[in-house]
Amino acid sequence: MTTQARNRFTPRWFVGAECVFGALVVVLHLLVPAFDVVAQPSPQLSALYESGARGNRVNIVLVAEGYRQEDKAKFDADVALIAREILAEPPYDEYAGFFNIYGLFVESAEAGSDFPKWGQYRDTYFESQYGCGGLGQFICLTVEGDLRLRRVLESEIPQYDLPVMLVNQDNPGGGAGVWSATASATSGGHDIVIHELGHLFARLVDEYGGGYQGREGTNTTSTTIREQIPWRQHIHPETPIPTPATPEYANVVGLFEGAAQSSLGWYRPEQFCKMRNQTGRAGFCLVCREAHVAAIYRTVSPIDAFLPAETRVTTATNDSIHFSVDLVQPTTHILDVEWFVDDVRISGTSGTNAVTIDADRFLPEQFEVRAVVRDSDPLAGANGIQREVKWTVVRSDFAMVPRGSSFDKSPLGQNYPNPVAADATTTIDFKLTTPRRVQLRVFDLAGRAVATLVDSDLGEGAHSVTWPATVAPGLYVYELHAGRVTERRKLVVAR
Numbered sequence: 001m002t003t004q005a006r007n008r009f010t011p012r013w014f015v016g017a018e019c020v021f022g023a024l025v026v027v028l029h030l031l032v033p034a035f036d037v038v039a040q041p042s043p044q045l046s047a048l049y050e051s052g053a054r055g056n057r058v059n060i061v062l063v064a065e066g067y068r069q070e071d072k073a074k075f076d077a078d079v080a081l082i083a084r085e086i087l088a089e090p091p092y093d094e095y096a097g098f099f100n101i102y103g104l105f106v107e108s109a110e111a112g113s114d115f116p117k118w119g120q121y122r123d124t125y126f127e128s129q130y131g132c133g134g135l136g137q138f139i140c141l142t143v144e145g146d147l148r149l150r151r152v153l154e155s156e157i158p159q160y161d162l163p164v165m166l167v168n169q170d171n172p173g174g175g176a177g178v179w180s181a182t183a184s185a186t187s188g189g190h191d192i193v194i195h196e197l198g199h200l201f202a203r204l205v206d207e208y209g210g211g212y213q214g215r216e217g218t219n220t221t222s223t224t225i226r227e228q229i230p231w232r233q234h235i236h237p238e239t240p241i242p243t244p245a246t247p248e249y250a251n252v253v254g255l256f257e258g259a260a261q262s263s264l265g266w267y268r269p270e271q272f273c274k275m276r277n278q279t280g281r282a283g284f285c286l287v288c289r290e291a292h293v294a295a296i297y298r299t300v301s302p303i304d305a306f307l308p309a310e311t312r313v314t315t316a317t318n319d320s321i322h323f324s325v326d327l328v329q330p331t332t333h334i335l336d337v338e339w340f341v342d343d344v345r346i347s348g349t350s351g352t353n354a355v356t357i358d359a360d361r362f363l364p365e366q367f368e369v370r371a372v373v374r375d376s377d378p379l380a381g382a383n384g385i386q387r388e389v390k391w392t393v394v395r396s397d398f399a400m401v402p403r404g405s406s407f408d409k410s411p412l413g414q415n416y417p418n419p420v421a422a423d424a425t426t427t428i429d430f431k432l433t434t435p436r437r438v439q440l441r442v443f444d445l446a447g448r449a450v451a452t453l454v455d456s457d458l459g460e461g462a463h464s465v466t467w468p469a470t471v472a473p474g475l476y477v478y479e480l481h482a483g484r485v486t487e488r489r490k491l492v493v494a495r
């Protein structure tokens with residue numbers, strides 16, 4: 001497409017651009033004729049870092065803009081460096097296993113980018129330009145370029161989450177829109193990419209001043225009332241509000257003036273942060289790292305796969321059922337796993353990725369098994385972040401299993417109290433119509449006997465046994481064997 005033709009179809013599509021390097025830009029997709037006279041180049045997708053299947057990962061795609069075929073080696077080197085830098089940046093380093101990073105090479109006829117203000121145009125595939133919204137370092141695409149980006153991504157990697165155009169131009173710049181971002185391939189360009197991902201992925205606001213209009217966000221506020229600060233839970237009661245930007249408060253969460261494009265009247269959580277200092281060694285502040293972790297769990301489930309693969313399981317009595325979860329693990333800590341049967345925690349399974357449950361020990365015809373996975377890292381917030389998988393188990397031959405419904409019809413009574421507190425004592429009653437050899441035992445859900453309460457010959461009549469529940473809290477089954485009669489009931493040991 002010639003420069004002239006492009007200008008004809010370049011509408012002004014920026015409304016209220018907020019900043020030089022990013023922030024949310026409202027893009028009006030004006031309906032313009034999409035005359036795509038440029039032959040579709042053959043894009044080349046390469047995996048820079050792959051931790052798992054694209055369906056359950058955050059897929060970052062670094063897309064070439066303004067790279068000619070002879071610049072392919074430069075593109076490869078540029079994106080390899082950027083991928084390494086992203087994965088070294090906290091909290092990406094901690095959650096590397098939740099990401100895939102790809103390079104997508106698309107050839108442009110000319111190198112560089114447009115500077116309409118200076119009358120400089122380059123014939124590039126996605127029609128990037130500097131100076132959008134009147135901001136010199138803000139790089140955006142034309143509507144046609146935006147459409148082409150969508151088309152290329154849909155055909156090459158439809159599972160894309162975060163597309164970043166890497167613009168082959170030696171002037172620092174970038175920007176973040178609603179669904180994609182731009183960054184210049186300058187030295188230090190990886191810091192711009194990471195900053196723009198802060199907008200695009202974690203929905204963070206710029207923390208630097210600049211004289212534009214501020215706005216409320218996860219990491220910016222205009223309030224100076226301690227109880228109303230979005231990140232108040234991180235501010236020590238003795239830290240003054242607003243907080244002076246002095247060395248004493250260099251690594252402290254407080255309320256520092258200068259944020260959200262405004263030098264005055266707007267505040268940020270820490271003195272230094274990648275949302276304020278795009279280049280250089282500043283990492284994300286605590287509040288911004290937390291926002292990234294929340295964004296990771298909005299996209300990726302820590303449960304990568306589970307068995308049985310069907311969540312409705314039919315089983316026969318005496319079958320052992322194996323349940324397991326495959327987890328996406330952070331690099332710095334281990335996720336907690338807890339297993340539940342009918343909302344009661346199974347004893348001794350915390351932290352294990354698999355359990356075996358013996359259907360014979362259950363009284364109900366149908367029950368539910370749940371694996372709850374929790375990230376309790378401080379960056380996951382005070383309550384942690386949890387996800388779960390739930391199976392419904394139905395016993396196909398339930399009618400054949402003897403069941404104790406009440407003491408009236410059954411020789412075995414319900415224990416009392418039930419639930420019983422761990423280490424407290426509970427009582428079990430049972431009746432015998434004739435003298436019998438009797439066994440009364442308590443089992444955990446894996447079918448292991450944890451206590452034998454009776455194993456002797458007993459006479460006819462009512463009997464009562466007490467049991468000190470010195471076992472881990474959880475669901476148990478007690479079983480009475482008397483002659484040919486077997487009866488079972490559930491018992492809960494509470495925390």
Ligand SMILES: [Zn+2]
Nearest residue numbers: 273275285288
């Ligand atoms: Zn921040």
